[in-house]
Amino acid sequence: xxxxxxxxxxxxxxLDANCPPSMRxxxxxxxxxxxxxxxxxxxxxxxxxxxxxxxxxWFCPDWPEAYGGGGLSPEQNAILEAExxxxxxxxxxxxxxxxxxxxxxxxxxxxxxxxxxxxPMARGEIRWCQGFSEPNAGSDLASLKTTARxxxxxxxxxxxxxxxxxxxxxxxxxxxxxxxxxxxKHLGISLIVLDxxxxxxxxxxxxxxxxxxxxxxxxxxGVKVPKDQLIGPLNGGWTLAKRxxxxxxxxxxxxxEISLPTHFHLLPLIERYVPAxxxxxxxxxRARASAVAMDEHxxxxxxxxxxxEARVGRDVSGLMAIMKLVHxxxxxxxxxxxxxxxxxxxxxWECDEFTEQEKAITKGWLGSFxxxxxxxxxxxxxxxxxxxxxxxxxxxxxxxxx
Amino acid sequence: xxxxxxxxxxxxxxxxxxxxxxxxxxxxxxRLRDERVAEGFDAKLWQxxxxxxxxxxxxxxxxxxxxxxxxxxxxxxxxxxRNLSATPLLSxxxxxxxxxxxxxxxxxxxxxxxxxxxxEKRLALAVDEQVRHDPSAIALTAVADGDGLRLDGEKVFVVxxxxxxxxxxxxxxxxxxxLFLVEAGTPGVTVMPTGxxxxxxxxxxxLDGVKLPASAxxxxxxxxxxxxxxxxxxxRLCLAAELLGASAKLFELTVExxxxxxxxxxxxxxxxxxxxxxxxxxxxxxxxRSTVMAGFAALDDAQCGADERARLxxxxxxxxxxTAHRVSNEAVQMHGGIGVTDELDVGLxxxxxxxxxxxxxxxxxxxxxxxxxxxxx
Numbered sequence: 001x002x003x004x005x006x007x008x009x010x011x012x013x014x015l016d017a018n019c020p021p022s023m024r025x026x027x028x029x030x031x032x033x034x035x036x037x038x039x040x041x042x043x044x045x046x047x048x049x050x051x052x053x054x055x056x057x058w059f060c061p062d063w064p065e066a067y068g069g070g071g072l073s074p075e076q077n078a079i080l081e082a083e084x085x086x087x088x089x090x091x092x093x094x095x096x097x098x099x100x101x102x103x104x105x106x107x108x109x110x111x112x113x114x115x116x117x118x119x120p121m122a123r124g125e126i127r128w129c130q131g132f133s134e135p136n137a138g139s140d141l142a143s144l145k146t147t148a149r150x151x152x153x154x155x156x157x158x159x160x161x162x163x164x165x166x167x168x169x170x171x172x173x174x175x176x177x178x179x180x181x182x183x184x185k186h187l188g189i190s191l192i193v194l195d196x197x198x199x200x201x202x203x204x205x206x207x208x209x210x211x212x213x214x215x216x217x218x219x220x221x222g223v224k225v226p227k228d229q230l231i232g233p234l235n236g237g238w239t240l241a242k243r244x245x246x247x248x249x250x251x252x253x254x255x256x257e258i259s260l261p262t263h264f265h266l267l268p269l270i271e272r273y274v275p276a277x278x279x280x281x282x283x284x285x286r287a288r289a290s291a292v293a294m295d296e297h298x299x300x301x302x303x304x305x306x307x308x309e310a311r312v313g314r315d316v317s318g319l320m321a322i323m324k325l326v327h328x329x330x331x332x333x334x335x336x337x338x339x340x341x342x343x344x345x346x347x348x349w350e351c352d353e354f355t356e357q358e359k360a361i362t363k364g365w366l367g368s369f370x371x372x373x374x375x376x377x378x379x380x381x382x383x384x385x386x387x388x389x390x391x392x393x394x395x396x397x398x399x400x401x402x
Numbered sequence: 403x404x405x406x407x408x409x410x411x412x413x414x415x416x417x418x419x420x421x422x423x424x425x426x427x428x429x430x431x432x433r434l435r436d437e438r439v440a441e442g443f444d445a446k447l448w449q450x451x452x453x454x455x456x457x458x459x460x461x462x463x464x465x466x467x468x469x470x471x472x473x474x475x476x477x478x479x480x481x482x483x484r485n486l487s488a489t490p491l492l493s494x495x496x497x498x499x500x501x502x503x504x505x506x507x508x509x510x511x512x513x514x515x516x517x518x519x520x521x522e523k524r525l526a527l528a529v530d531e532q533v534r535h536d537p538s539a540i541a542l543t544a545v546a547d548g549d550g551l552r553l554d555g556e557k558v559f560v561v562x563x564x565x566x567x568x569x570x571x572x573x574x575x576x577x578x579x580x581l582f583l584v585e586a587g588t589p590g591v592t593v594m595p596t597g598x599x600x601x602x603x604x605x606x607x608x609l610d611g612v613k614l615p616a617s618a619x620x621x622x623x624x625x626x627x628x629x630x631x632x633x634x635x636x637x638r639l640c641l642a643a644e645l646l647g648a649s650a651k652l653f654e655l656t657v658e659x660x661x662x663x664x665x666x667x668x669x670x671x672x673x674x675x676x677x678x679x680x681x682x683x684x685x686x687x688x689x690x691r692s693t694v695m696a697g698f699a700a701l702d703d704a705q706c707g708a709d710e711r712a713r714l715x716x717x718x719x720x721x722x723x724x725t726a727h728r729v730s731n732e733a734v735q736m737h738g739g740i741g742v743t744d745e746l747d748v749g750l751x752x753x754x755x756x757x758x759x760x761x762x763x764x765x766x767x768x769x770x771x772x773x774x775x776x777x778x779x
Contacts, residue, residue, distance in 0.1 A: 326689065
């Protein structure tokens with residue numbers, strides 16, 4: 001038996017013995033465990049699974065053991081992932097720190113920073129949030145204005161971050177801040193980490209048109225941050241931010257996979273709400289619905305095709321670039337058709353007259369507006385496709401962010 | 403069911419690309435048009451294609467074919483689309499030939515299949531009678547006549563109908579549909595060419611009291627509709643692949659133009675208004691490619707049910723057609739003034755794309771069919 005075969009057998013046996021039965025079922029909505037200072041477990045088995053994986057160092061299987069990782073080689077890590085998929089193990093915890101900040105700290109952090117931040121991260125003891133976007137820096141992220149002023153042995157931070165997911169529940173933040181206001185906008189940015197309990201930090205949850213959300217706005221009012229919490233070179237933050245986003249994409253492709261269409265099956269719903277008739281309005285609506293359903297089918301097949309292309313080692317960057325745009329635009333189109341098909345029954349709000357599905361469609365429709373804006377608006381996606389995939393030339397000014 | 407080509411299929415795709423770009427480039431199609439070649443294709447090219455074995459790809463070995471599968475034929479049709487190559491591969495091999503292999507009698511198969519595969523003879527499938535494709539609206543009648551049958555009626559837009567050695571004719575028999583093989587030279591048959599914008603071979607076929615022996619019937623009574631639908635789906639997928647190839651190539655030409663055409667002191671491809679429209683074309687081409695691959699995979703997958711196969715065929719024909727429509731319109735507009743001149747190839751692509759879109763069901767037809775096949779899902 002080769003070394004890798006032995007590792008596979010060992011891993012399979014360990015997972016089989018240690019992953020409780022209820023942790024081998026698909027994770028329900030709201031059923032994820034978030035690591036942090038305080039972890040909320042919904043079941044004893046969830047807690048067991050969390051602790052066993054933590055003690056094995058398998059929250060971060062491929063990090064060095066010195067920083068609390070599992071010390072696995074890339075090959076071993078791939079085997080572990082495959083075996084977890086095979087047994088349908090749930091992720092033992094979710095943590096932005098591990099997927100995004102951790103790899104950047106490994107690459108750019110000082111030895112002291114690695115010791116200080118990676119070890120608790122690897123034990124799931126700190127919940128991290130990301131401070132990138134600002135009220136006046138959305139698509140044009142590099143124009144961010146939250147400042148970190150040099151005050152001798154520390155920085156003083158003033159400004160605000162927005163669209164911070166779970167800002168109200170996180171322990172620490174990694175943030176992009178302006179450390180040189182005179183330099184060109186990409187060259188005056190630094191990456192800094194800060195404790196959300198620091199004096200001067202306040203957090204306000206954001207209600208969306210669809211209702212409650214995980215998004216928050218975070219305000220900094222003279223927040224003191226020790227200088228040893230600057231990550232990487234001063235004014236070198238833009239490079240690190242791009243690395244962070246690369247790790248995000250990698251994590252997405254590993255964990256979240258590519259988003260699949262929501263579970264509102266359009267054509268059966270149309271059958272129910274818009275019975276076949278010869279009324280021109282019904283015929284037109286059914287034709288629109290059919291087109292949207294077919295495009296959604298085409299997208300699902302494209303997700304499958306991209307997976308197959310990637311497995312045989314072909315370049316899928318051209319496909320990858322279209323997925324977010326297609327998925328989010330299609331979701332919006334679908335909810336628009338559903339809204340027309342259900343009429344007033346898609347417009348119910350906090351009223352028991354409507355079915356759960358109808359209320360979910362209302363929320364889904366309102367929620368779909370955020371999809372084409374967050375995580376790179378559709379227009380940014382189109383810029384990326386035009387320039388990176390099609391190789392079209394840059395304009396004379398403006399949209400250089402992609 | 404795999405949505406990517408295997409090594410053998412990729413190899414064939416490479417061969418097809420090399421052969422057709424050398425032997426049947428767009429300039430050759432222009433020449434066929436200008437010289438008004440009645441059959442719409444180059445007979446020598448067709449002989450060489452048969453020599454390469456492409457005509458045997460979908461047929462089983464017992465029929466003298468290569469049993470290479472439709473996933474092998476897909477890339478060939480894509481290359482046909484890229485080069486705008488005119489060949490009777492769709493009409494004679496995919497539509498008529500596959501139908502005959504599936505439902506024909508032993509005598510019919512022996513009489514025709516080897517000759518079709520060798521490229522010595524060719525058949526055409528005659529279905530439509532209306533302005534738009536509609537296999538449910540067949541009025542041409544077949545009635546018993548002594549020991550045989552008599553056919554009366556008219557077919558339109560028969561692909562490669564001019565100069566064919568025979569036609570497979572769909573006819574109404576009371577409440578049922580029937581399929582009949584009508585050989586060239588049978589009394590009462592009139593063939594007239596119909597000129598379409600793609601300058602290919604399309605025919606009007608008149609049958610006036612055409613008497614056929616009982617042996618001209620293809621397949622068992624009552625099965626014709628299903629047999630015909632399956633053959634049409636194979637043809638629809640090949641057309642979808644042709645549309646995909648044509649629009650992919652046309653889009654490449656257009657992106658190249660966007661990079662080189664300078665106005666206002668900048669390449670026009672640097673303007674965001676054009677960049678975003680071009681990006682959308684790329685998006686739809688990728689989506690269309692997935693549907694075409696899925697459709698061909700379904701044709702070769704014995705586990706795939708007839709309804710699912712039909713649904714995927716309609717999805718691919720719809721998506722490839724819609725995409726080709728978008729890309730061809732954008733190609734003309736983005737090329738500006740020169741885009742509407744005959745000198746540029748863009749117009750040739752536009753014209754072939756529109757005919758291929760209408761052929762065997764346009765977007766509305768396939769959208770409706772897809773929805774009906776999806777039903778309560």
